[in-house]
Amino acid sequence: MKHSTGSYYAVIFTSELNDNPEGYTEMAHKIEALAKQQKGFLGIDSAREKTGITISYWETLEDIKNWKTQSEHLIAQQLGKEKWYKKYTVRVCKVEREYGK
Amino acid sequence: MKHSTGSYYAVIFTSELNDNPEGYTEMAHKIEALAKQQKGFLGIDSAREKTGITISYWETLEDIKNWKTQSEHLIAQQLGKEKWYKKYTVRVCKVEREYGK
Numbered sequence: 001m002k003h004s005t006g007s008y009y010a011v012i013f014t015s016e017l018n019d020n021p022e023g024y025t026e027m028a029h030k031i032e033a034l035a036k037q038q039k040g041f042l043g044i045d046s047a048r049e050k051t052g053i054t055i056s057y058w059e060t061l062e063d064i065k066n067w068k069t070q071s072e073h074l075i076a077q078q079l080g081k082e083k084w085y086k087k088y089t090v091r092v093c094k095v096e097r098e099y100g101k
Numbered sequence: 102m103k104h105s106t107g108s109y110y111a112v113i114f115t116s117e118l119n120d121n122p123e124g125y126t127e128m129a130h131k132i133e134a135l136a137k138q139q140k141g142f143l144g145i146d147s148a149r150e151k152t153g154i155t156i157s158y159w160e161t162l163e164d165i166k167n168w169k170t171q172s173e174h175l176i177a178q179q180l181g182k183e184k185w186y187k188k189y190t191v192r193v194c195k196v197e198r199e200y201g202k
Contacts, residue, residue, distance in 0.1 A: 010111075010113060010192065010194055012111060012113070012156060014146050014156075045115050045152055045154055046150075046152070046154075047148035047149050047150040047151075047152055047153060047154045048148050048150065049147075049148040049149065049150075050148075051146055051147070051148055052148060053146055053147075053148045053154045053156065055113060055115075055154065055156075061197075081202070085202065087201065087202055088201050088202060089199060089200075089201035090199060090200055090201055091111065091196050091198075091199040092196070092197050092198050092199070093111055093194035093195060093196050093197060094194060094195045094197055095192050095193070095194050096162075096193050096194060096195055097192075097193050098190060098191060098192040098193070099190075099191055100188065100189050100190035100191055101182070101186065101188055101189060
């Protein structure tokens with residue numbers, strides 16, 4: 001993951017898919033590839049079992065807003081929200097501290 | 102998930118496991134069960150593929166601090182950080198807004 005010079009933000013996207021989410025995998029890859037080219041993009045983590053979790057990291061709230069507009073446009077073209085997701089939650093968060101190994 | 106009356110926090114834990122993380126699954130279940138009993142606990146989301154992601158939600162930073170002390174004590178008893186994790190990152194975040202369906 002790239003490092004932000006100051007504070008940064010995380011967008012937590014949790015979802016449950018419908019039983020037959022046609023076109024979902026292709027679109028998910030496309031969206032991830034596009035996210036990586038956006039201004040302010042720092043990194044992404046994702047995993048799916050019953051619940052899918054994707055966390056993307058961004059330099060500013062403005063970067064997140066721009067990305068939201070773009071990604072929603074893509075998904076809307078595919079009517080994706082209705083087709084793919086049984087439910088989903090988006091949480092925009094400010095990372096206050098981090099540690100690890 | 103329980104709803105907080107005001108603002109709330111998310112602890113994002115991402116990790117990669119070692120090849121033979123002996124005792125990990127049992128301990129992960131034990132820790133999740135214990136988290137659910139803590140003051141200020143609101144909910145948890147988790148999924149694992151190559152990367153494991155666990156996000157727990159809490160009412161206050163004080164609740165997170167208390168939980169950190171307790172969970173680290175449990176894990177330390179098992180020497181878990183050395184045995185289980187190739188690497189991990191913990192991010193403490195303030196949830197600024199959320200939406201979904």
